[in-house]
Amino acid sequence: MTQPSPIVALHGLRLTRGDRTILSDVELRVAPGEIVAVLGPSGCGKSTLLAALTGELPPAAGTVEVLGQPMPSGGRALLELRRRIGVLLQGNGLLTDLSVAENVALPLRTHTDLPDVLIRRLVDMKLHAVGLRAAADAYPRELSGGMARRVALARALALDPPLMIYDEPLTGLDPIASGVVMSLVRRLNDTLGLTSIVVTHHVHETLPIADRALVIANGGIVFAGTPAELERSDDAFVQQFLRGAPDGPIAFDAAPRAAGAVA
Template sequence: MTQTSPIVALRGLRLARGERTILRDVDLLVEPGQVVAVLGPSGCGKSTLMAALTGELAPADGSVEVLGRPMPRGGRELLELRRGIGVLLQGNGLLTDLTVAENVALPLRTHTDLPDAVIRRLVEMKLHAVGLRAAADAYPRELSGGMARRVALARALALDPPLMIYDEPLTGLDPIASGVVMSLVRRLNDTLGLTSIVVTHHVHETLPVADRALVIANGRIVFAGTPAELEKSDDPFVQQFLRGAPDGPIAFDAAPRVAGAAA
């Protein structure tokens, strides 16, 4: 049997913003083909972890390996590695003066020398994959929230990245649109042979499509396992988060945030 390397390997990771440690003692392996949900309350450090996975934040201690390579500290090597990572931003990041098709084509025009005919065909394929081929000539302002999120997903997939990272993909979506987006995450992960990390606080919408789940609280990973194991866990951190209880071991973030604080 062929041994496959993890898509993501974090070992002894400590992440800090200035003098403040945000996450500590993080050990994580993400295997190829998995959908991994990274869960936790607002301010727990989920976005800080995502910044480490994309090379935006260097570790204070420990190591980050993505796609079988140590995370470069900058320069051309980091840009090259990032081409293998698709990121769906929380706010979509669509350019309002470009059509849907032009938004999806943007990474292809920026990072490749493909001819226009090939780019148009690839854009059609990506929009078809998210069910929006008919919306190619529309502008972002003409789309619903769920449609805009799917366009952003098509754009994130434009360069065929093996790793997808979703930053709070359900923010601002109604329950039906949330279900459509998460179903699409699972289907695209399987049909395109991706590996996906979903950073979110939407537990009940995300767990049904996840293979593994992590819960972050109070600066560390307090749970790692399958969704079934998570729902059966009697850990007080996990129970407080799943129930949304105001009282428990997870501290309420009552202090004013500073620039660059965790999210």
């Protein structure tokens, strides 16, 4: 049986910031319907990889294909592709002077010519999907952290993107809110037919809802497999990350501090 075309395909990818190589030799294929967790310690390059997936950072080498096409270098083609990628930012990015409903409606008003009555109906549907229809008239300052994250998720889904990217979706959330958000990610992925990439360092909250997991460390992918395979791995990089051990092959400091340097 013919395998479906991947939603995301990275081949021989090298990403740089200035003169410094952040990631190299990255290979990744994400199949339709998958939830892939991209895990790793702070500073390992997860955000750099996310920037490549959204076209913000062009590769120094290799290729990035998203939704069946090479990542455009800019212009209208890149804007059109970005409309088909939903991104949940770790800071939510909600506008404080707009109500919940107005925040969710913003992408629809910006990118479509739909009449107000239809926009209101779509906003109602998105808020219902995240369990917050009753909060439509509230303002971001009136919401808990978990509620604000769900509003941001509803807004990211406003244009019905086939691909969702979650950038540290659990930052600042308590354990209960974290469980609600991750369960919602899995449910929406399945019911809406999405494909999702979750970029996070929250291992134990993310693995239960993921189909596959990657671990990034020291400039590349050190593990790729199922969550069960990750738990069984005896790789030194993986074990240090899972245990949160300070000593091991994953360096805590990128380089020794020069004498007299200011902290």
